[in-house]
Amino acid sequence: MKKKIQLTLNGKKTILEAPAHRLLLDLLRDEIGLTGTKEGCGTGDCGACTVFLNGKPVNSCLILSGELDGAELVTIEGLKIGPELHPIQKAFIQDGGAQCGYCTPGMLMMAKALLDENPNPTEEEIRFALSGNLCRCTGYAKIIQAVQDAAKEIRQAARR
Amino acid sequence: MKRTEPLEIYQPTSVNEACRIIKQSGPGGHFLAGGTDLIIAIKEKGWVPRYVVDLKRIPSLSEILTNSDGSLVLGALTTMREIEISPLIRDRYPFLAQSAAEVGSIQIRHRATIGGNMANATPSADVAPALIALDAKAKISGENSERIVALEKFFVGPGKTLMKPDEILTALIIPPHPATLRGEYIKFSPREMMDLAYVGVAVALAMDERKKVKHVRIALGAVAPIPMRARKAEAIVLDQILSEEIAEQAGGEAAKECSPISDVRSSADYRREMVRVNTKRALLNAASEHWRPTSWVERRDRRY
Numbered sequence: 001m002k003k004k005i006q007l008t009l010n011g012k013k014t015i016l017e018a019p020a021h022r023l024l025l026d027l028l029r030d031e032i033g034l035t036g037t038k039e040g041c042g043t044g045d046c047g048a049c050t051v052f053l054n055g056k057p058v059n060s061c062l063i064l065s066g067e068l069d070g071a072e073l074v075t076i077e078g079l080k081i082g083p084e085l086h087p088i089q090k091a092f093i094q095d096g097g098a099q100c101g102y103c104t105p106g107m108l109m110m111a112k113a114l115l116d117e118n119p120n121p122t123e124e125e126i127r128f129a130l131s132g133n134l135c136r137c138t139g140y141a142k143i144i145q146a147v148q149d150a151a152k153e154i155r156q157a158a159r160r
Numbered sequence: 161m162k163r164t165e166p167l168e169i170y171q172p173t174s175v176n177e178a179c180r181i182i183k184q185s186g187p188g189g190h191f192l193a194g195g196t197d198l199i200i201a202i203k204e205k206g207w208v209p210r211y212v213v214d215l216k217r218i219p220s221l222s223e224i225l226t227n228s229d230g231s232l233v234l235g236a237l238t239t240m241r242e243i244e245i246s247p248l249i250r251d252r253y254p255f256l257a258q259s260a261a262e263v264g265s266i267q268i269r270h271r272a273t274i275g276g277n278m279a280n281a282t283p284s285a286d287v288a289p290a291l292i293a294l295d296a297k298a299k300i301s302g303e304n305s306e307r308i309v310a311l312e313k314f315f316v317g318p319g320k321t322l323m324k325p326d327e328i329l330t331a332l333i334i335p336p337h338p339a340t341l342r343g344e345y346i347k348f349s350p351r352e353m354m355d356l357a358y359v360g361v362a363v364a365l366a367m368d369e370r371k372k373v374k375h376v377r378i379a380l381g382a383v384a385p386i387p388m389r390a391r392k393a394e395a396i397v398l399d400q401i402l403s404e405e406i407a408e409q410a411g412g413e414a415a416k417e418c419s420p421i422s423d424v425r426s427s428a429d430y431r432r433e434m435v436r437v438n439t440k441r442a443l444l445n446a447a448s449e450h451w452r453p454t455s456w457v458e459r460r461d462r463r464y
């Protein structure tokens with residue numbers, strides 16, 4: 001059973017048809033072609049599939065397309081600000097916050113969720129916020145460093 | 161990873177409509193709230209629902225309200241994250257906010273709902289002991305019907321509640337409590353995050369000016385087929401000044417009252433021992449004067 005779904009996807013109004021049982025993750029990757037969002041576990045444990053749904057970070061592997069009509073979605077492809085990379089992306093590049101890069105889209109989305117709420121997090125707060133994101137390359141120290149540097153950059157930019 | 165089979169999805173906008181859909185469409189259907197249990201059950205346990213009834217378009221189910229008598233109504237679709245960060249809940253019942261913060265990750269908590277969590281009746285659900293310690297009631301609605309039962313009685317076995325298939329848990333109601341009520345929830349699990357409780361202990365108590373305990377509830381999770389109250393342990397504490405010895409005795413009693421199983425996570429004996437220790441800690445933490453945990457780090461450090 002296909003269902004008509006209206007979405008705002010990365011800022012653009014989108015209308016599409018999808019079977020109600022299609023997972024949001026598959027909808028993004030296989031039908032829309034946005035392959036930045038990754039599947040690590042499929043069961044809500046790894047955070048690689050994190051996207052923003054109505055402004056909140058969620059696991060796209062646990063959401064059905066049939067639930068989505070009217071939703072506002074932001075994926076990793078929507079993180080950039082115009083042509084510029086987001087300061088969080090820049091910091092991950094600068095600090096070596098990505099190794100194989102598989103967990104990185106989820107890490108970036110979750111880091112954004114954290115910094116939107118709390119522009120000056122402590123290391124513990126960063127660890128708490130990222131506790132649902134697993135990095136199998138285990139580059140956690142550099143990931144945390146990158147989030148701290150991004151936070152600093154964003155705070156400075158706000159003062160400029 | 162397995163995928164969902166084709167299914168029909170209904171999105172009613174009222175409780176009556178939702179109940180009617182389940183009645184008319186018959187077996188093979190499932191209510192859907194946050195989906196963090198349902199979709200995992202489909203993927204891992206091979207559930208194949210023929211249709212789901214998505215409750216998220218029913219506006220009345222996602223509110224936190226205070227009644228004039230001081231009771232607090234948590235709509236069934238209130239998310240764990242909303243409970244975790246609600247200023248009202250953090251102020252009145254910080255240990256309830258804390259129990260919600262123990263569930264999964266932030267991403268999961270943005271979806272997982274308190275009603276879905278209770279209706280799925282997992283024995284280790286973190287929020288259940290905290291709610292039972294607060295004497296919470298479950299509001300159950302059917303088509304043109306409504307009943308309210310104590311949450312303690314709502315669970316009847318692992319994954320089982322006393323609701324009929326066409327009934328919906330619509331709210332959890334926390335009755336009014338004196339401002340002096342304090343509490344604690346301790347989740348004891350091998351990992352600090354993203355794990356299920358070996359043992360969960362919630363305590364709510366109120367003391368008079370002479371520090372005598374005048375009201376106490378102790379509730380345990382993950383150590384019986386359903387979340388349970390440790391009534392004999394409560395009796396030891398009631399009308400006493402909560403000394404280390406009394407807390408120790410109560411812990412011992414709670415360990416005798418519970419009926420844990422041995423599984424891959426832990427042996428029954430170990431769980432019992434952890435009930436003893438953590439009931440004692442939870443009682444002493446709840447009674448302690450000057451300490452209200454705020455951050456996760458503070459809570460964690462206090463646990464051991």
Ligand code: FES
Pocket residue numbers: 038039040041042043044045046047048049050059060061062
């Ligand atoms: S793929 Fe969704 S949490 Fe791992």
Ligand code: FES
Pocket residue numbers: 097098099100101102103104134135136137138139
């Ligand atoms: S960089 Fe490889 S999984 Fe994190």
